[in-house]
Amino acid sequence: xxxxxxTSWRIPYWVAIGLAILCLLxxxxxxxxxxxxxxAKMETPKQANILFWTCAMHPQIHSAEPGNxxxxxxxxxxxxxxxxxxxxGPRQVALSxxxxxxxxxxxxxxxxxxxxxxxxxxGRIMYDETxxxxxxxxxxxxxEKLFVDYTxxxxxxGDKMVEIFSPDLINAQQxxxxxxxxxxxxxxxxxxxxxxxxxxxTDIFRQKLRLWGLTEKQVAEIEKQxxxxxxxxxxxxxxxxxxxxxxxxxxxxxxxTQIYTIADLSRVWATLQAYESDLSWLRYWQDVEFTAEALxxxxxxxxxxxxxxxxxxxxxxxxxxxxxxNLGGKLKPDTLVSGIVHSRIDAEGKVMGVDxxxxxxxxxHPAMMKDGPGTCEIYGTPLxxxxxxGYGAPVAQPVPPLVVPASAPLVTGARAVVYVAVADKPGVYxxxxxxxxxxxxxxxxxxxxxxEGERVVVKGNFLxxxxxxxxxxxxxxxxxxxxxxxxxxxPGMPAMPGTPAMPSAPTPPMPGMEMPMPETVPxxxx
Numbered sequence: 001x002x003x004x005x006x007t008s009w010r011i012p013y014w015v016a017i018g019l020a021i022l023c024l025l026x027x028x029x030x031x032x033x034x035x036x037x038x039x040a041k042m043e044t045p046k047q048a049n050i051l052f053w054t055c056a057m058h059p060q061i062h063s064a065e066p067g068n069x070x071x072x073x074x075x076x077x078x079x080x081x082x083x084x085x086x087x088x089g090p091r092q093v094a095l096s097x098x099x100x101x102x103x104x105x106x107x108x109x110x111x112x113x114x115x116x117x118x119x120x121x122x123g124r125i126m127y128d129e130t131x132x133x134x135x136x137x138x139x140x141x142x143x144e145k146l147f148v149d150y151t152x153x154x155x156x157x158g159d160k161m162v163e164i165f166s167p168d169l170i171n172a173q174q175x176x177x178x179x180x181x182x183x184x185x186x187x188x189x190x191x192x193x194x195x196x197x198x199x200x201x202t203d204i205f206r207q208k209l210r211l212w213g214l215t216e217k218q219v220a221e222i223e224k225q226x227x228x229x230x231x232x233x234x235x236x237x238x239x240x241x242x243x244x245x246x247x248x249x250x251x252x253x254x255x256x257t258q259i260y261t262i263a264d265l266s267r268v269w270a271t272l273q274a275y276e277s278d279l280s281w282l283r284y285w286q287d288v289e290f291t292a293e294a295l296x297x298x299x300x301x302x303x304x305x306x307x308x309x310x311x312x313x314x315x316x317x318x319x320x321x322x323x324x325x326n327l328g329g330k331l332k333p334d335t336l337v338s339g340i341v342h343s344r345i346d347a348e349g350k351v352m353g354v355d356x357x358x359x360x361x362x363x364x365h366p367a368m369m370k371d372g373p374g375t376c377e378i379y380g381t382p383l384x385x386x387x388x389x390g391y392g393a394p395v396a397q398p399v400p401p402l403v404v405p406a407s408a409p410l411v412t413g414a415r416a417v418v419y420v421a422v423a424d425k426p427g428v429y430x431x432x433x434x435x436x437x438x439x440x441x442x443x444x445x446x447x448x449x450x451x452e453g454e455r456v457v458v459k460g461n462f463l464x465x466x467x468x469x470x471x472x473x474x475x476x477x478x479x480x481x482x483x484x485x486x487x488x489x490x491p492g493m494p495a496m497p498g499t500p501a502m503p504s505a506p507t508p509p510m511p512g513m514e515m516p517m518p519e520t521v522p523x524x525x526x
Contacts, residue, residue: 050078054470062472079470091431091474092422093467100427105460107421108408110450112400117351117440119281119341121288121320123272125331128323130365130378131264133238137253138213141166144231146249148242148260155236155262162234162259169212173228176205180223240264243333265333268326270302272339273317281343282307283353284366284391288322290339292331300324300331304341305367323367347399349437349445356392360385403443408456409436410465410476417476418450419457419464429457429464431474 053076055061055069066076095103145163148155155161179202209219213234222229244261247253270290274282286304306321322339324331344352360383362368362376374383386392409416416436422428434449450456457464468475 049080052079053077054079091468092425092428093464093471093473094425094428095464095467096427100460103460103463105429105464106458107455108405108458110402110404110446110452110454110456112347112402112452114344114346114398114400115403115440115443115445116342116344117281117438119274119278119343121272121274121290121339121341123270123320123337123339125292125324125333125335125337126269126271127243127263127265127333128267128269130367131238131240131267133236133240133262133264134258135161135234135236135260135262137164137234137255137257137259138211139164139166139169139232140254141169141232141252143247143249143251143253143259146245146247146259148245151242151245153242155239155242157236157239159236160233161236163231164234164253165231169232170228170230172205172208172212173222176202176209176219176222177226177228179205180226234259236262238262238264263333265326265329268324268331268333270322270324270337270339272320272322272337273315274307274320276311276316276318279307279318281351282320282341283343283351285354285356285369286341286343288339288341290322290337292335292337294332294335295330298330300337303367321367343440345401345438345440345445347401349401349447352398354392356386359392361389361391363389366391401437401445402447402450402452403440404446404450404456405458406439406442406444407458408461409434409444410461411436412476415476415479417465419461420450421455421457423454431465431468431476433479 053063053066055072055074055076057074058069058071061069061071061076063076066078068075095105141164143162144165147160147162183202206219209222210216214222214232215235218233240262241264242260243263245259246261247257247259253259270288272288272290282304284304284307288302288304290300290302291298292300302322302324304320305323308319308321311318346352356369358371360370360373362378362381362383364381365376365378366389368376368378368383369386370383375381376383404418409418416434418432418434419429420432422430432449435447437445437447439445465476469478472478474480
C-alpha cells in the first residue's frame with residue numbers, strides 16, 4: 001500500500017493582508033470615537049466659561065488667549081465665569097470647603113472686652129532722695145574722733161558719729177553759762193525788766209547752740225555742768241546706711257563741710273526711662289512689675305508716683321519714678337532693672353486711670369499717699385484729696401472696647417481692611433474697610449466698621465485678598481477694584497500711543513551653559 005500524506009490548509013496571501021488592514025481601520029475608528037467625547041467633555045464646556053487669562057504673580061495681566069506672563073514668564077491661568085458669579089457682591093469672594101481648607105482660613109469673633117497695653121521700661125535702682133541725710137560741720141574746728149571709719153556701716157538715729165573741737169563753740173558755751181548765772185542772780189531782783197532781760201539773753205544763747213547742731217539734751221547738760229566742753233558730739237539724724245565718708249580724723253573743717261552721707265534703704269526708687277511715644281499709656285499710681293538681673297526669678301511691684309516734665313533731647317525718653325519697699329535690702333542702688341506697665345483701655349481707646357477716690361496726697365511728695373486726711377510724714381504739710389491734684393479721676397461704669405485679633409486687619413498706610421465671614425452665605429467672605437484705634441498687645445481696638453459677634457478672618461486673609469485682586473475686585477491694594485495699569489513701554493506690554501515700545505532684551509545664558517563661538521581669523525572664512 002502506498003504512503004498516505006496529510007493534507008494542509010493555507011490562507012491565501014491576499015486574504016491575510018486584507019484582514020490586517022481591516023483590524024487597523026477598526027482600531028483607529030474606535031480610538032477616535034473614544035477620544036472625541038473626552039476632548040469635547042474637557043475642552044468645550046470649560047473654554048466657553050473662561051473670561052480671561054491672568055498671571056498668578058501679576059494679577060493685573062489680563063489676556064484673551066493663553067500664553068506666558070510678559071513680566072515673569074509664568075504660564076497664564078484661566079479665570080472662569082462661575083468663579084466670579086459665586087460671590088454675591090463686588091467685595092465678596094466665595095471659597096469651596098476644599099479651597100478654604102487649602103488656604104487654612106480661620107476666623108475669630110469680634111468681641112467687647114478690656115485689653116491691656118504692655119509698656120516696657122528699663123532703668124536702675126536709685127536712692128530715695130527724701131531719705132538722704134548729710135552730716136556736716138556746723139561750726140569750724142578740728143575732727144577729734146570719727147566713730148564711723150568706713151562706708152557701709154548701718155547706724156541708728158541718735159548714734160554718735162563725730163566729736164569735734166571748736167574754739168567758737170567753747171565761746172558760745174561760755175556765753176550761755178554766764179547768761180544762765182546772771183539769770184539766777186537776778187531772780188530775786190525787784191525790777192521785772194531786769195529779770196526779763198536776763199531770761200531773754202539766756203534763751204538767745206540756747207537757741208544759738210541749737211542752731212549750731214546741739215540737741216536739747218546737750219544744751220541742758222552744759223548748763224548743768226556749769227562749764228564748757230572742749231568737744232562737741234554730732235549724732236545721726238536718721239537710721240540708715242553710711243554711703244559716703246568724706247573726712248578723716250584730725251582734719252580741720254569749715255562750716256558746712258560734709259562729713260558723712262546716710263541713706264535710708266528701707267524704701268528705694270526705680271528710675272525708669274519711657275519713650276515719648278509711650279507717655280500716653282502711663283498714668284499716676286499705675287502698678288509697675290519689674291525684675292532685676294541680679295535677682296533672677298524674683299518679681300517686685302511698685303507705683304508710678306512721678307512722671308518727668310522734660311523729654312531728653314538725646315534719648316527721647318522721660319524719667320519715671322517708682323517708689324518701692326525694699327524688704328531685706330535686696331535691691332541695691334544702681335542695680336539694672338526692667339519693668340512692665342499694664343495699661344487698660346476703655347471703649348474710646350483711652351487709658352483708664354487708677355481710681356483714687358478717698359485717697360489723700362502730699363502736693364510736694366506725691367509718693368506720700370494715705371486713705372484719709374493727715375499730714376506729710378516728711379515736712380508735715382497737710383494732705384489734699386488726690387482728685388484736687390488731677391490724679392485718678394473716677395470713671396462711672398467703664399465700657400469695654402470693641403476689639404479684633406491683631407492678625408485680622410490688613411493695614412496699608414492709613415487704610416485697614418478686614419475680611420468678614422458672611423453669616424448667611426457659608427464660604428463667602430466680604431472685604432470691609434474699618435477704622436482702627438490703638439493696638440493693645442494682641443488686639444486692635446475697632447472704632448468703626450464692625451459689629452459685636454461678627455466673625456473676621458485671622459488666618460488666610462492675604463490669600464482671600466489675592467483672589468479679589470485676580471478677579472479685579474476691590475482689595476487692600478486696589479480700593480476701587482479694576483486692573484492696575486501696567487507701565488507703558490515694558491517688554492511684552494502695549495505701549496501708549498506715540499511712545500515706542502521698549503525693545504526686548506535677549507535672555508542671557510545660564511552660567512556654565514555658554515555656547516562657544518567660532519573663531520574668526522582674518523583672511524579666512526568661518
